[in-house]
Amino acid sequence: MTRSGGTPPAAHDAWRAAVPEPTGELAADAAALDAYTRHGRDLLAALPAKADRDPEQLHTGELVHEAARLARSRFLQPHTEAVYRQLTDDGTAHPRLGELAYAAAEAFPGLVPSRKETEAEEGLVQAHKEGLEIDQGIFFRALLGTPSTGRHLIDSMLRPTPRAEELLPGFQATGEVDLGTVHLERRGPAAHLTIHNQLFLNAEDNELIADMETAVDLALLDDEVTVGVLRGAPMTHPRYLGRRVFSAGINLTYLHEGRISYTDFLLGRELGYISKFVRGLKVPDGSRETRTVEKPWLAAVDTFAIGGGMQLLLAVDRVVAGADAYFSLPAAQEGIVPGVANLRLARLMGGRAARRVILGGRKVWAHEPEARLLCDEVVDPREMDAAVDHGVDMLDSPAVVANRRMLNLAEEPVDSFRAYMAEFAMAQALRLHSKDVLHKVHRFSDRRSSHRAGAR
Incomplete structure (x- = not known):
């Protein structure tokens, strides 16, 4: 008798029982991991594509993945620092997350998915993917969970992106650059980052995350800029036509379609531009040393800051909001972990209030007393421009830079952030492939498609 897919049950069972135990010798353990995971890939290849598997085949695939992931975790326990x-x-090189993962796939086959494996899943909806993000999550949990490697990785992600370094001379000369989904303009001492992903009400996707980090880098690198301002552009959506919107959070349609990157988006935004809000930019000085460039940030919230939009407010220095705006973190509805909000929100609002927002889906309106824990100034929507200018004046001071740094050191030490991100790396990867999340984003995508069809 054989399982569906043609592989005898004994072959699966014997392989799963033979998860290699590390010897402590890197080369030997890496060779054992390579051989073991290669056999696992052969077992998966004997099955139909995930979308075509019957329940028994799906179960078999999960068992194969579980054993291979156990092997990866065991390998990393004694070897994380050496790897x-x-x-x-x-420690002389500073690769970004994606570069690091693909380099690991080449140097230690079977440890993380290769570029070829990840590219083979492009175009698949999230529910039809094998769960390669979970394999990446094991890797990044180990790196971030180890103090020496985690700190180095955090510092590496605080460096300017190559795209920003390339665009810097032009921005310094003109004071303006259109990045695609973000428009950056220097006005007086402030760099205004205006989000205009209008098609999706400024929802976040891979392109927006990359553009945001480039814009943040440019604002931090330009010596004429002393304050950064985040704000949403006026919308072209019929429901919000002409109104500014801050952010609708993660693009759930793209999440359903498998178009949200684990390394570049879900990890990259936290370790990239949002971390740069808090910790500044690590700028190489020509040697192995770096200098840190920090500047205060102001967020101006028009209409709403949902999900990832609200997460940004927890990392900046001043928040102004229109009296008709609201804030929400619909983590329970979406099913994923809302970035670093679980670490930061309780500090601002208290544990009970944070649980109401994150676990209970509590929407906080700017005019409510509780909103004073999230924003510094609430004004008539017609007075938002003046409130932004006033906020820039307040933050435009060298003393503000020094004191915000000390506040951030006290409130969120690097090791606290590192330890949180280690667990987040794994938890978010698992949530991406959990049945409830896949079901929720599928229903959301269906509703959105129905609304579009009705609009025609």
Whole structure:
């Protein structure tokens, strides 16, 4: 008798029982991991594509993945630091998350998915993917959970992106750049980052995350800028035509369609531009040392800040909001972890209030007393421009820079952030492939498609 897919049950069972135990010798353990996971890939290849598997085949695939993931976790327990040293040339190289993962796939086959494996899943809806993000989550949990490698990785992600370095001379000369979904303009001492992903009410996707980080880098690198301002552009959507919207959070349609990157979006936004709000930019000075460039940030919330939009407010120095705006973190409805909000929101609102927002879906309106824990100034929507200008004046001071740094050091030490991100790396990867999330985003996508059809 064989399981569906043609592989005898004994072959699966014997392989799963033979998860390699590390010896402590890196080369030997890496070879054992490679051989073991290669066999696992052969077992998966004997099955139909995930979308075509019957329940028994789906169960078989999960068992194969579980055993391979256990092997990866066991390998990393004694070897995380040695693996990272090899991938970063003893700490002299500073690869970003995606580069690091693909370098690990080449240097230690079977440890993380290769570029070929991830590219093979492009175009698949999230529910039809094998769960390669979980394999990446195991890797990044180990790196971030180890103090020496985690701190180095956090610092590496605080460096300017190559795209920003390329665009900097032009921005310094003109004071303006259109990045696609973000428009950056220097007005006086402030760099205004205006989000205009209008088709999706400024919802976040891979492109927006990349554009935001480039804009943040440019604002931090330009010596004429002393304050950064975040605001949403006026919308072209019929329901909000002409009104500014701050952010609708993650693009759930793209999440359903498998178009949200784990490394570049879900991890990259937290370790990238949002971390730069808090910790500043690490700018190389020509040697192995870096200097840190920090500036205060103001967020101006028109209409709403949902999900990832609200998460941004927890990382900036001043928030002004229109009296008709609201804030929400619909984590329970979406099913995923709302970034670093679980670490930061309780500090601002208290544990009970944070649970009401994150676990209970509590929507906080700017005019409510509780909103004073989230924003610094609530004004008539017609007075938002003046409130932004006033906020810039308040933050435009060298003393503000020094004191915000000390506040951030006290409120969120790097090691607290590192430890949180280690668990987040794994938790978010698992949530991406959980049945409830896949079901929710599928229903959301169906509703959105129905609304579009009705609009025609």
